[in-house]
Amino acid sequence: MAIPEELISRLRSARSVAVLTGAGISAESGVPTFRDAQTGLWAKYSPEELATPEAFRRNPKLVWEWYAWRRQRVGSVKPNAGHVALVRLEELVPEFTLITQNVDGLHQKAGSRHVLELHGNIRRSKCFDEDVVVEGWEDSKEVPPRCPRCGGLIRPDIVWFGEALPERIFAEAEQASAKCDVFFSIGTSSLVYPAAGLAYSALSGGALVVEINPGATSLSTEASYSFREAAGKFLPELVRKIPGKA
Numbered sequence: 001m002a003i004p005e006e007l008i009s010r011l012r013s014a015r016s017v018a019v020l021t022g023a024g025i026s027a028e029s030g031v032p033t034f035r036d037a038q039t040g041l042w043a044k045y046s047p048e049e050l051a052t053p054e055a056f057r058r059n060p061k062l063v064w065e066w067y068a069w070r071r072q073r074v075g076s077v078k079p080n081a082g083h084v085a086l087v088r089l090e091e092l093v094p095e096f097t098l099i100t101q102n103v104d105g106l107h108q109k110a111g112s113r114h115v116l117e118l119h120g121n122i123r124r125s126k127c128f129d130e131d132v133v134v135e136g137w138e139d140s141k142e143v144p145p146r147c148p149r150c151g152g153l154i155r156p157d158i159v160w161f162g163e164a165l166p167e168r169i170f171a172e173a174e175q176a177s178a179k180c181d182v183f184f185s186i187g188t189s190s191l192v193y194p195a196a197g198l199a200y201s202a203l204s205g206g207a208l209v210v211e212i213n214p215g216a217t218s219l220s221t222e223a224s225y226s227f228r229e230a231a232g233k234f235l236p237e238l239v240r241k242i243p244g245k246a
Helices: 005-013 025-028 038-046 055-059 061-076 081-092 106-110 168-180 195-204 233-239
Strands: 018-023 096-101 116-117 120-127 152-157 182-186 208-212 225-227
Touching: 005 182, 005 233, 018 025, 018 081, 018 168, 018 195, 025 233, 038 208, 055 061, 061 120, 061 152, 061 233, 081 096, 081 106, 081 233, 096 168, 168 195, 182 195, 195 208, 208 233
Parallel strands: 018 096, 018 182, 096 116, 182 208, 208 225
Antiparallel strands: 120 152
């Protein structure tokens, strides 16, 4: 595959790289997207019945069981070559920030260290009332379980529809995007804001913006380079081509 010399050169000299990943990179590991996961028993439910605070208040058992089913599926998959290549890239760059819209924890599983999770993590749970992470609870067979501290219901530590992104994490993502030398948008539709705006922050800051996605998006014509490739194929080849670093 033809990788522009400018991209290799900019990565070779870059002091700061920021990466935004979306559902596409996890799909290569077999993680279904939210819509794709609505199969079988779950096909009859709308997102408003499964992934909003209001849905949890109405039917907490249904919502908990939906996420328990998804958590079980995510637990059986492994990071792919794209995830692993990003770990290697992090080792080669002085400042590296990995921003993800995914909730599966596969970047951390692959070995990435500096990961900003914009939408939470399906492997974590938190108290619905206190909004704090809960590490463990008494197995009372109640669904959902109860917070051991306040007795409130425990929910997945996911940003649901209608909820704001975590303020501190998004501020750090914005800062990293605005000051980076090279910005990657990988496996994301570039439609969901405010995350989709990070690439434009990078462009405004003078960064080389690289899109890697099998299909065209609204970012494609704005990016410095747009590659119609799967991350698991493109990223390992790119990392191998960084002279003196790979």
